[in-house]
Each structure stands twice: as structure tokens, then as C-alpha cells.
Amino acid sequence: ILSFTDYEKIPGIAYTSANYDLRRMEKLLLPLGNPHLETRTVHIAGTKGKGSTAAMISQVLIAAGYKTGLFTSPHLHTLRERIRTSGAMISEADFAALVTKLKPIVEKVNREAAYGELTTFEILTAVVFAYFKSSRLDFQVLEVGLGGRLDATNVAQANVCVITSLSLDHTEILGDTLAKIAAEKAGIIKPGCIVVSSPQVDEAVKVIRQVCQKQGARLIQVGEDITWQKTGGDLHLQTLTVKGKAGNYDLAVPLLGDHQLENAATALAALEVLVCLGAKISAQDVVQGFSQLSWPGRLQILKREPMLVVDGAHNAYSMSKLVEAIKKLFHFNRCFVIFGTSCDKDIPGMAKELKSLADNIIIASSSHPRAASASIILVGEFAKLDIKVDIIENVSTALSKALAAAQKTDLILVTGSLFVVAEAIDYVIKAGTADVSR
Template sequence: MDYQTALNNVLGLTNYERLPRGAYTSAAFDLQRMRELLEQLGNPHIKQPTVHIAGTKGKGSTSAMIASGLAMSGYDTGLFISPHLHTMRERISINGIPITQDDFSSTVDAMWDSIELINTKIPESPITTFEALTALAFIYFSKENVEFQVLEVGLGGRLDATNVVEPEITIITSLSLDHTDILGDTLQEIAREKAGIIKPKVPIITADQQPEALAVLEEISENRSAPMVLIGRDVQFNRTDFNSEMQEVQISGQVLDRPFDHHVRIPLLGMHQLENAALAITALESLRIRGYPIPYDGIYHGLANVLWPGRLEELQKKPRIIIDGAHNIWSAKKLREAINEYYEYSSLHLIVGFSSDKDLTSMIKEWAPLSSTVISTRSRHPRSVDPEYIATEFENYGHPTQPIPKIDLALKEAMNRAKEDDIILVTGSLFVISEARERILGIEPELYVQ
């Protein structure tokens, strides 16, 4: 089986990432078939220590920081994330290096008979694309004898395909309203779904949360005798320096009455990334307490050199082109705050595109005051929103907006408008910023059959 065939096979399964949001149903999320698949494959998911991370925002950044800290400390570390920017292989990496095409195809080949067997056995509830990719990561990490695996939850937590592991620690990043049609339309409901990753007696580290969300997390952790560390209560962080390329932060607190105090530098911008760094440091301290020798130099070097593209990433100077994958109201607000705090500019030219399940109106309300000019566009993703509709929404806030359906043409128009001391900001969807990144950096995209 070659790479393209393997990719087509995986994408040919039920793929909720590319189906219209109305296709989601609660019945589609069933861990029993995932457990059955993994049992047939030799249970590769429980053969290495695991850090399991859920949340609405920041779980990818936090995962990347933890994985980088472990790798720089000498541990071969697998990282599983979603979605990807340019190739499916980005989702599965070891020490920052994506799985090769050959390893991807050979691993799909090795598990394909088991997938077909389960799909034949329970045709009404077949293995999904995300479940296959999760199993692929487990097999690959096991085969390569990684010493840690860091797993980012795909959606929710309780019924996510990753929630079959026996983790050393679990982490819940900042919670806000997103995917409300699946997870619930209140913070309490969303928190209960995310808290599904909390395991009996396994430490849980959580970001500071809204009171209604925190109450749920505290209730579940107490019921499961899972010791909780809360950022903002047990661990504090304070920014000590920053510019448009990095920030430094003092992180101090205690885990199980063991105090710590660290000063670290991270290349990721935004106040929210300071909290993510605090989560990562606390997680690595927790692993140290659990008996894993992790040197502080490795932690510091890992966080200072973490790579997490597409999040306040500067692709060009004069004019600055910045991309950010903000795609809900919380991240839209954080992006607005970061642009105002970290950058100096004369005018800002916004290129924006959305996916169909997002709260466009609230995000547009955040970004309209920033923008001198607005161009609406769309990605090649099947759930992308018509740029004409986006333009109409912006015009409701008094912002004449030019709809340009192709991202390369939108970039060209923005470049024509911008002066050297301006900013061109591309945002609204990870799919939009990935195409902008491909265009500017000359990256060959991996295209999928619609």
C-alpha cells in the first residue's frame, strides 16, 4: 500500500472533520469500537507513559510545549495533535519529526484488515477517520518505542477516541463555548464532557476556569480521587518581559506540597500562552514527582524552542504578515488584545475566512475595530463560509468588505493596499491560515478528494 492509497483509505472512512456539522450525532462517538480495534492490534496505546490534554483553547500549544520539554530532556516523545496545517502526517510526530510517508502507509496497511473486520461486524457504527488516525499514532509510537506519548484530545474528551489511555497526568486547558451542538451550549455541559478524561487517582492540572466550569471539574476530580492542581490558585505566573518575538514568564507554585519556581522564555505570544506555559511547567513538575528524571535545562530549552505554527506567527516583515488560527469568540478576543499589545503599526488589513459552525457575528464584532480594510475569503475546505456572506456581516458594523474567494488573490490585494509599517492579519480558520502559509512560504499542500 503506497502513501496516497493509505491516505485515501483513511479519508474514505466516516470523516466528521469534513462533513457538514449537521452530520454529527452523539451516537457517532462510541469508544467501544475503538477499544475493540486496539485490542485486535495488541493494545499499543498502553505501552508508554501518557500525558492526556483536553480543553477548548490552548490544548495544542500546551501539548507542543510539554512534548518539546520531554524531547529536549532526552526522552523520545510522540505527539498526536489535530487538525493539521499542511499534511496529515503532522498529526503524528516523534521529537518534532512527522511520521514518514512510508511509515504512515505501512502502519495503515498493518491495521486495515482489523478496521474492515470491525466495520463489517458493526456496519451501523463504523470506524471513523479520526479513530483510525488515533490508532495509527498508537501503533507507530509503540513500534518506535517512544518513552512518552503526549495526546491532544480531538473533540470533547469523554467520548473522544484518545480517551482509552491510562495516563500519568491529565490536563484541561481554558474552557469556553465551542462545538456547542455536540458538547452542550453551557459551560457546565462542556466542562462535564472535557472532564471525561479525568481518571481515578490520576493528577489533573487545569487552567483557571469560569466558576461554573471549575465547579464541575472539582466535583468530578473529587469523585474520582484525582488530585487537582489549579493554575491561578496553586500555581501563579507573571510575565517579566516581552517583545514581538518572545515573552518571558515567572512560574511558581507547588505540586503535592513540593514547591517550584521557574523563569522561562517562550516564542509564543499572547497572555494566554503564559497560562499554557504554566500548565506545561506544572505537568513536567508532576512527572518529576512521579519518578521521571526530567532535567530543568531540558524543560527550559524545550519551551524556548517549541514550534507551534499558525498562532500569532509572523511570516513576513515590511509589511508584516501575521497569521493566527483564532476561530471562536474567546480566541478572537485574545487575538485582538495581542495585536494591540505586541505590535506597533499604522494600519491593519484583515483577511478573514470562517468555517460554517462558528459564531461569525461575535468574532467580527471583536475584529472590526482593529481593521482599516477587510477582505473576506474562503479555504478549500468543504465547510468554509461564502465570502459574500462574511462581507455582509462586516458591513453591518460599518466596514465595507471586499469578498475575494481565493486566498492567494486575497493576499495579493492586501499587499497592494499595505504600506511597509502596516500589518496584514490572516485569521478566522486554521484552514484559511494554512493556505496563506503555503502561499507565502512556498509549501506544497496535500490535497484531498472532496
């Protein structure tokens, strides 16, 4: 499956129907019996928070007794993490069997190449739909891979479409304004569906409203129709009250950062829509589902002395929210930042946000093919910062040196991409030095 064209590893591919043609997905799925149309569907697009929101919705559905499939991307450690049913990752045997089953169909579609050749993500998405069909699910929760309009997941017919927080990311592919990005994300909105949107800037809201009007879709806006208030929290969880259309909910969410409260309110709004469409989800199911949530790599604490925090922030907006959360949640002396990102990201924008936080920045690259080399990052922007910058190509070596240099009162932050975060988590687990796992 990894031998095919993989746009996750090739930056800057034009986001056009010539490269992302959904008709080849339909040709691939037809011999499988159109499995993407079998199950009630929640479809989630957005720049930030879509994975967390998808996980929240899935966990509550599981708590309510529904057999639920969850498809997210990217993964931390293994491709199979992206595909889950009722919380359990697809087995190696099931994954291999489905890839084997799809092989002759993929080869036939590619031979004909009427709409271009299938990509790795498209084949993976077909594996997901086939697996979910064979699992006889009640619901499938699908996170968009890139954009929305031309994403492989967009062959599904969603009952509920969710658009999480939008900001500038993948600008060379999706567009350089929030209006253009919103138009691509809103491409998941189907005729007559119900749409839930996280709070957005006016530029994005205008586009989403226009698409909803065109498609005859009802729009629920979090922040207006659904509101929330933080009520407490510590370094393990935070509590909030969400005022939904059906009532108020007092929730405990084991994820840190104010942005996760917004994601929780967005997830709850989508769940209330599902109830309106016939799902039986009690208030207790909602409370239980949120409390049992696990979503690693997002403001995750791995160690306490020194404090070691990992987060997959990878654009200027998410980095600003991360820096804000770090300053608000933690008390520390010095801050060491281990930073690595993909070569197509807004490095200047992220560097600007980190400047106010970091006493020492260590540039490191993950082993992922799209990881920017340390020299490119350094020359590109970090050399301009009036703080100490070190270059260490290897994430594990960078983390080892930071842990050796840090005092108990210091904080180490690993960020820039989920790939860098995954390697940091692996290092800590293998070294046996983690004293916190959340």
C-alpha cells in the same frame, strides 16, 4: 483513510455514543495488542491552548532525553504533521505501512458494525497508537480531537490529565454553556489520575472539581497552586517566571500573546506532576525545552514591511485575545484582516471582536470542505459592520491584493481558522516574500 466518515468535514454531528462509541476503538485496537496502554500518557483537552500546551510538554520531555510521541490536531499542511516522535513527523512510508496493516482490521470491525462504523479520526488515532508502540516511546502526549468524553483518544489511560482554557465552541455538539462543555472535557479524567487545569471561570471549575471528586483524582489549579508573572518580551519571544510547587522557573517562550504564558504555566504544572511520578526532568531541561519550542500558525509573524501576522483563532473568545494581543504588540497605521472560517463557527461573535481592529476586512474561504462560503459569512454578519468589506473567494488572491494595497506601516492579519492560515503560509513561502520565520 480519508474515504471513511470524517466528522472534521461534516458540521453539527450529534455528540452522542451512537456517533462516537469508544467500544469500536477498543475492537480496533485489541488485535494490535492494545498499543494505547503501552506508554506513560499525558492527555490534554480544552477549547483553546491544548495544542500549544501539548507541544510545550513534549518539547521539555525531549530535552530531558525521553523519547516522546506527540499527537495533535488539526494540521496545517499534511495529515502526517499530527504524528511526531521526538519532534520528527512520521514518514510517508511508515504512515502508509500502518494504514495498510490496519485495513483488514478496519474492514472487519466495520463489517460487524456492532458499535457503528469507524471514522477517519478513529482510524488515524489507531495509527498513532500503533506507531507510538512500535517506536518504543517513554511518553505519549495526546491532544483530544473534539470534546473529551467520547473522543477516540480517550481509550488511553492517562497518568496526567490536562484541561486548558475553556470557552464556548462547538456549542451545537458539546453544549451551549460552559458547564456542559466542561463536563465533556472533564470526561478524560480517569480514576486516581492527577488533573491540571488552566484558570477557568467558576462555572467550569465547579464541574471539573465535581468530576475529580467522583473519580478520586487530585486537582492542581493553575493560577492558584501554580502562578506566573510576565517579565519581558519582544516580537520574537516573551519571558516569564513561573512559581511552581517544586520551585521557580525563569522561562523564555518563542510564542507571542499573554495566553501563551498561561499555557506555559499549565505545561509546567503537568511536567512537575510527571517529576512527582518518577520522571527525571531538571530545571535546565525545562528552560531548554521551552526555548526550543516551535508551533507555527499561532500569532506568527511572516513579514515585517508591511507586518503580516497569521493566527488560527476560530471562536469569539480566542478572537478577543488575538485582537487584544495585536493592539498590545504592534504599532501600525491601517489593519487589513483576511478572514475565513468554518461554517459551524460563531461568525457574529468573531465579527464583533474584529470590528475594533480592522480598517478593511477581506472575506476569503480556504479549500477545506467545512470552510464557509464568503457570501454566507458576508450575509450572516460582516455586512452589518461599518467598515469596508471585500469578498475574494481565494486565500492566495486575497493575500496578494492585501499586500499590494498595504503600506509599510500597515498590518495584515490572516485569521479565522488554521486552514486559512495554512494557505497563507503556503502562499508566502511559494512567493518567496517571507522575511521572518518564527
